[in-house]
Amino acid sequence: xxxxxxxxxxxxxxxxxxxxxxxxxxxLRPGEVLAFLGKNGAGKTTTVKMLSGLLLPDAGEVRLxxxxxxxxxxxxxxxxxxxxxxxxxxxxxxxLENLVYxxxxxxxxxxxxxxxxxxxxxxxxxxxxxxxxxxxxxRGMQQKLALLxxxxxxPEVLLLDEPTLGLDVDTxxxxxxxxxxxxxxxxxxxxxxxxxxxxxALAHQVAIIHRGEVVLEESKEALLARFAGEHYVxxxxxxxxxxxxxxxxxxxxxxxxxxxxxxxxxxxWRVLEALKPLPLKKVAKAxxxxxxVFLKVVGRx
Amino acid sequence: MLDLLLVEVWRSLLxxxxxxxxxxGAVVTLSLIFYLLFLGARFLAGPGVEFGGRLxxxxxxxxxxxxxxxxxxxxxxGLMEETQTGTLEQVFLTPYGPVxxxxxxxxxxxxxxxxxxxxxxxxxxxxxxxxxxxxxxxLLPFLAVLxxxxxxxxxxxxxxxxxKRIGQLLGLSQFLLxxxxxxxxxxxxxxxxxxxxxALARRMLAEGAPLDPAPLFLSFLNGLVYLGAGLFLFRRAVxxxxxxxxxxxx
Numbered sequence: 001x002x003x004x005x006x007x008x009x010x011x012x013x014x015x016x017x018x019x020x021x022x023x024x025x026x027x028l029r030p031g032e033v034l035a036f037l038g039k040n041g042a043g044k045t046t047t048v049k050m051l052s053g054l055l056l057p058d059a060g061e062v063r064l065x066x067x068x069x070x071x072x073x074x075x076x077x078x079x080x081x082x083x084x085x086x087x088x089x090x091x092x093x094x095x096l097e098n099l100v101y102x103x104x105x106x107x108x109x110x111x112x113x114x115x116x117x118x119x120x121x122x123x124x125x126x127x128x129x130x131x132x133x134x135x136x137x138x139r140g141m142q143q144k145l146a147l148l149x150x151x152x153x154x155p156e157v158l159l160l161d162e163p164t165l166g167l168d169v170d171t172x173x174x175x176x177x178x179x180x181x182x183x184x185x186x187x188x189x190x191x192x193x194x195x196x197x198x199x200x201a202l203a204h205q206v207a208i209i210h211r212g213e214v215v216l217e218e219s220k221e222a223l224l225a226r227f228a229g230e231h232y233v234x235x236x237x238x239x240x241x242x243x244x245x246x247x248x249x250x251x252x253x254x255x256x257x258x259x260x261x262x263x264x265x266x267x268x269w270r271v272l273e274a275l276k277p278l279p280l281k282k283v284a285k286a287x288x289x290x291x292x293v294f295l296k297v298v299g300r301x
Numbered sequence: 302m303l304d305l306l307l308v309e310v311w312r313s314l315l316x317x318x319x320x321x322x323x324x325x326g327a328v329v330t331l332s333l334i335f336y337l338l339f340l341g342a343r344f345l346a347g348p349g350v351e352f353g354g355r356l357x358x359x360x361x362x363x364x365x366x367x368x369x370x371x372x373x374x375x376x377x378x379g380l381m382e383e384t385q386t387g388t389l390e391q392v393f394l395t396p397y398g399p400v401x402x403x404x405x406x407x408x409x410x411x412x413x414x415x416x417x418x419x420x421x422x423x424x425x426x427x428x429x430x431x432x433x434x435x436x437x438x439x440l441l442p443f444l445a446v447l448x449x450x451x452x453x454x455x456x457x458x459x460x461x462x463x464x465k466r467i468g469q470l471l472g473l474s475q476f477l478l479x480x481x482x483x484x485x486x487x488x489x490x491x492x493x494x495x496x497x498x499x500a501l502a503r504r505m506l507a508e509g510a511p512l513d514p515a516p517l518f519l520s521f522l523n524g525l526v527y528l529g530a531g532l533f534l535f536r537r538a539v540x541x542x543x544x545x546x547x548x549x550x551x
Contacts, residue, residue, distance in 0.1 A: 049546065053393075053543075054390055055544075056543045056544045073395070074396045077396040087387040088387070088391055089388070091386065092319065092320070102391070104304050104307075104308040106396060
């Protein structure tokens with residue numbers, strides 16, 4: 001396993017009587033998207049702000065490529081962020097001017113920032129809007145530009161807080177493609193979102209925070225498999241006769257078609273015996289989705 | 302750092318080019334204030350009274366006040382605006398750190414503030430008939446005053462960072478600046494911010510006194526001490542704001 005580019009250990013933050021974050025530890029590795037999920041007020045944004053050096057933790061530490069961003073601000077050279085609830089860019093500057101400005105403000109030389117800005121605008125399909133003031137861009141373009149602003153200095157770590165919020169389906173899918181490509185290119189990405197289908201489409205790792213604590217962290221595949229359990233979905237070409245249906249019920253089969261067979265492979269074979277020789281349409285292992293997992297975990301926690 | 306300075310100058314020039322009415326509004330307002338004060342003073346003094354050479358000194362004093370004022374409140378207005386529009390956190394993500402970034406912004410702002418003061422000077426010379434002809438050496442005490450002005454700007458910027466809405470305080474403290482710029486540059490007054498540099502400039506303009514190195518040294522020392530104090534307070538405020546989560550808005 002590659003070493004983490006961003007690492008947080010035991011982060012704690014209290015605002016008055018509210019303990020917003022309680023001992024959160026996270027690790028972001030290159031090429032990996034970590035979906036950081038939680039309900040409103042669970043502590044997601046507070047954690048993201050601590051990871052980006054904008055909020056001092058009461059306890060715990062953040063290491064960005066081994067450096068502490070609170071002691072050594074130059075560590076922030078390795079981080080780009082799209083922050084939710086922020087404009088992220090200057091609305092009175094054009095798309096190109098914003099990227100050049102933020103490129104230099106993030107440590108690039110002026111000429112390098114301009115070159116990189118032009119390349120990004122072309123790559124992300126904003127070339128024809130390069131000289132348009134941000135306030136005149138559509139919401140989707142503004143959001144895309146916010147991502148480019150985070151990318152302009154080519155950081156290794158990206159913190160994306162609701163990057164697809166409020167976007168139409170097309171633009172959201174485009175953004176998802178770009179985020180996937182960035183991860184493939186080796187960036188370590190923390191994705192915070194309430195859109196669980198987006199998280200499911202992009203994440204390699206999933207962490208769920210609830211009342212300030214990470215209550216689950218695991219790879220997406222393992223998590224979904226675990227929550228799907230040893231269940232099977234079964235469909236027939238035609239509804240079964242009442243006698244067969246009674247047998248299915250006796251074997252614990254649920255549903256009216258498709259049917260759900262709870263249990264391991266042996267239970268499935270017993271059901272298939274009972275169905276013989278009715279024509280089958282589909283037999284598949286049941287799958288859980290992230291929404292189901294999230295609701296179960298948060299409901300249980 | 303040079304690239305950061307260049308890009309900040311470029312950003313302020315873009316704002317000037319794109320929104321010239323904002324500069325024009327400032328020139329008209331600040332010129333009008335002086336002109337009305339000038340007319341009022343003439344009215345009170347009676348028709349026979351002439352300002353003579355003192356008019357130039359008063360005018361230069363006013364221009365210095367304008368320059369110091371923008372050095373003083375530029376940072377706070379910038380912070381308040383960025384908090385409101387939601388770009389402050391992105392600015393704070395700079396690896397240069399906020400203190401260095403805002404110092405560079407202040408330096409970059411000198412140019413646009415200089416342009417503002419130059420335009421006001423032109424308008425007022427046309428309106429009042431005054432002719433500004435002063436030795437370039439007077440720019441040195443001006444610079445010392447500006448250093449102190451930026452120092453006070455960082456101090457009040459700390460409040461802007463922590464409490465956000467400090468427009469009223471900024472409005473009121475303009476009069477404090479006026480007092481500091483008019484205070485005598487002697488005795489304990491020399492310890493006040495801006496006062497020694499402003500007094501030296503006033504003596505040079507009104508009495509035609511030559512540039513005296515000792516008071517100039519004191520003026521710079523005063524300016525640097527207040528700049529250092531302002532930066533110290535701002536650094537503390539940044540840490541406090543990061544500790545309390547105050548960077549994200551109102």
